[in-house]
Amino acid sequence: MHIPDGYLGPTTCGFFYVVMAPIWAVASKVVKKTLKAKQVPLLAIGAAFSFVIMMFNVPIPGGTTGHAVGGVLVAILLGPWAACIAITVALVVQALLFGDGGITAIGANCFNMAFVLPFAGYYIYRFISYNSPVNSNRRVIAAGIAGYIALNIAAGLTGFEFGIQPMLHKTALGQALYCPYGLNAALPAMLGEHMLIFGWVEAIVTALVVKYLQKQDPGLLEEGRM
Amino acid sequence: MKTVTKFWIGIAVLIILSPLGLIMPEHFKAGAAWGEWGADEMVSLVGYIPNGLEKLSGLWSAPLPDYAFKGWEEKGLPDLSLAYIISAIVGIGITVLAVFLIGKMLTKKDN
Numbered sequence: 001m002h003i004p005d006g007y008l009g010p011t012t013c014g015f016f017y018v019v020m021a022p023i024w025a026v027a028s029k030v031v032k033k034t035l036k037a038k039q040v041p042l043l044a045i046g047a048a049f050s051f052v053i054m055m056f057n058v059p060i061p062g063g064t065t066g067h068a069v070g071g072v073l074v075a076i077l078l079g080p081w082a083a084c085i086a087i088t089v090a091l092v093v094q095a096l097l098f099g100d101g102g103i104t105a106i107g108a109n110c111f112n113m114a115f116v117l118p119f120a121g122y123y124i125y126r127f128i129s130y131n132s133p134v135n136s137n138r139r140v141i142a143a144g145i146a147g148y149i150a151l152n153i154a155a156g157l158t159g160f161e162f163g164i165q166p167m168l169h170k171t172a173l174g175q176a177l178y179c180p181y182g183l184n185a186a187l188p189a190m191l192g193e194h195m196l197i198f199g200w201v202e203a204i205v206t207a208l209v210v211k212y213l214q215k216q217d218p219g220l221l222e223e224g225r226m
Numbered sequence: 227m228k229t230v231t232k233f234w235i236g237i238a239v240l241i242i243l244s245p246l247g248l249i250m251p252e253h254f255k256a257g258a259a260w261g262e263w264g265a266d267e268m269v270s271l272v273g274y275i276p277n278g279l280e281k282l283s284g285l286w287s288a289p290l291p292d293y294a295f296k297g298w299e300e301k302g303l304p305d306l307s308l309a310y311i312i313s314a315i316v317g318i319g320i321t322v323l324a325v326f327l328i329g330k331m332l333t334k335k336d337n
Binding site for chain 1: 229230232233234236237240241243244247248250251253254255256257258260261262268271272274276277278279280281282283284285286288289290291293310313316317318320321322324325326328329330332333
């Protein structure tokens, strides 16, 4: 889901940097207000977790690969704004150091994976687990469903961003300038593979860790801390 | 043991296991992620390299491209797995450091 340099035209790249700038500003403001000094290690762990889980490329035999983001879990534990900051740091390091995701696409990649994904996941989790006890099974199921849906929303968005490129940028001869696949190919490809395989990875990881924390440290699952 | 300590151990275990993210795709003959093709793959998929894509794709030269060392493209899986683990340690180290710095800045309440 890391869009490389060259797949999105300048309009799309610029647009998402402009969209992300105020989101990053608000995230800093909210986190400054709510984050306690003793929660900083947890935020660092969240970023580290997201970083490493994205390195686990899962294959579709004979096809493509994909991975989970881990962002829904970070959002459940620290809130969506803190998750936004943690995942942004992971994505920026991945782009600059490892060329995983383009530097022109940092805005778009952060919008998909560091903003939409944790927010969608957080609110789906909150909605399904509403008023349920911290140690209930409903929490575990809510975490799994939130992980699955949020990763697919992010994948669908990525497919949409790929897919609008041929409409935006074409040579006089009709050749694509950036991503050559339109919505009819990009959207079903990105959504299909994530619904089939990678979404389940995010679902299982998120649900298992929530289940583990119910036993190990249920206080981390209490709401209203951030 | 504190939960945070257990989390750090969990991250360390994941780092050691991370080469699975390299070995599994190789084993099941899976190619690049959708929309993350290199130049050769692009040519075989659509027959040409889009002009703008070609220009922008070389924009940034990452020091550890694809979580490996430069010039290691032809190395075998054991070497690449080692490079993958080292990349994870370096990348996560920098990420953690950056978050601690940001966290320190953000938790400094101005009076």
